[in-house]
Amino acid sequence: MFVALRDIRFARGRFALMGTVVVLITMLVVFLNGLTGGLAREATSAVAGLPAGRVVFGAPAWAAAEVSFGNSTVDERQLAAWRAAPGVTSAEPLGVAMTRLTAGGTASSVSVFGSTERLRPELLRGTAPRDGQVAVGERVAREHGLRVGGTVTLGSRELVVAGITPDRSHGHAPTVWATLGTWSLVGHQPQPTVLAVTGDGGPSGAVAASTRAVELDDALPGIPGYAAEQGTLRLVEGFLLVVSALVVGAFFTVWTVQRRPEVAVLKAVGASGGYLVRDALAQALAVLGAGALLGGALGALGGWPASAAVPFELSTATVAVPVAAMVLLGLAGAALAVRRITSVDPLTALGAHR
Numbered sequence: 001m002f003v004a005l006r007d008i009r010f011a012r013g014r015f016a017l018m019g020t021v022v023v024l025i026t027m028l029v030v031f032l033n034g035l036t037g038g039l040a041r042e043a044t045s046a047v048a049g050l051p052a053g054r055v056v057f058g059a060p061a062w063a064a065a066e067v068s069f070g071n072s073t074v075d076e077r078q079l080a081a082w083r084a085a086p087g088v089t090s091a092e093p094l095g096v097a098m099t100r101l102t103a104g105g106t107a108s109s110v111s112v113f114g115s116t117e118r119l120r121p122e123l124l125r126g127t128a129p130r131d132g133q134v135a136v137g138e139r140v141a142r143e144h145g146l147r148v149g150g151t152v153t154l155g156s157r158e159l160v161v162a163g164i165t166p167d168r169s170h171g172h173a174p175t176v177w178a179t180l181g182t183w184s185l186v187g188h189q190p191q192p193t194v195l196a197v198t199g200d201g202g203p204s205g206a207v208a209a210s211t212r213a214v215e216l217d218d219a220l221p222g223i224p225g226y227a228a229e230q231g232t233l234r235l236v237e238g239f240l241l242v243v244s245a246l247v248v249g250a251f252f253t254v255w256t257v258q259r260r261p262e263v264a265v266l267k268a269v270g271a272s273g274g275y276l277v278r279d280a281l282a283q284a285l286a287v288l289g290a291g292a293l294l295g296g297a298l299g300a301l302g303g304w305p306a307s308a309a310v311p312f313e314l315s316t317a318t319v320a321v322p323v324a325a326m327v328l329l330g331l332a333g334a335a336l337a338v339r340r341i342t343s344v345d346p347l348t349a350l351g352a353h354r
Helices: 002-010 012-048 076-084 138-144 180-187 206-210 216-222 226-258 260-268 273-306 316-343 346-350
Strands: 054-058 088-103 106-115 133-137 151-154 157-165 173-178 194-199 211-215
Touching: 012 216, 012 226, 012 273, 012 316, 054 076, 054 216, 076 088, 076 194, 076 206, 088 138, 088 180, 106 138, 106 180, 133 138, 133 151, 138 157, 138 173, 157 180, 173 180, 206 211, 211 216, 216 226, 226 273, 226 316, 273 316
Parallel strands: 106 173, 133 157
Antiparallel strands: 054 194, 054 211, 088 106, 088 151, 088 194, 133 173, 151 157
């Protein structure tokens, strides 16, 4: 890297400008990646945290089941068939509905999950809810000033708070847990929405045709708005990374053209094309590595306090994946730019162009 480091010292301003661009793009991608993960958690944590291997969506006998919590419904016949199916360890009904919670003079939108005790998260305080009772998350309890034994109004029903659970959410709405009977009254729905199934088996015949079982992760796109939201954010991330590769490639293309006389001199005194290409790529790696690491650190530092106001997922993968993608795609752009080094004629350094 002898020539590469001398170039960086000689043209400090240009490389500092390029490094600043890499820092800013990396910081933006890290923050966007953390926001994407945070929004995914807010939309899916209640379903993703279910102690089940599969989710079964249902439909009437004359219709085909689809992966959609908004369109699914499971009747008693389908529930009984799944429970009796060979290979199925357990099949628990789960009701999902959206409504309004009112307490302490404030109101907010919540998702209500009606389930058996097995599907509910572990209680932090209080007891499991019975009919006429609910268990709320810590955030809901904090925002509305709720305690065990207090009352809330879900829709038009006044219910008692039996317990406090860890925060879960569905479709960006905090989740409130209740029995299936209470959920049916609050959501005005006579049948559960889906089944949470453990085991690899399944029924056959008409029930198999009117239900559809998918892995837990594959059920997440059935949450309204989740797939469109995540697809949009991932597309923006992809465009940012592609733009970064183009910017890095353009910079090193211009830099290579400006260095043609110096490259010709090096080739004239015996430097091989492979050595010069490796030296140029090492130069690009130094700029990209320093800029991406600094941008990743700034993105993480900026996202940590922001997580108190916006859903932000800060983890090793949140930072490491964008940084690695930035370096790899930037190197790809630089490789396309510096390949012209191999075509520089050493006779140019000896005045053959005059």
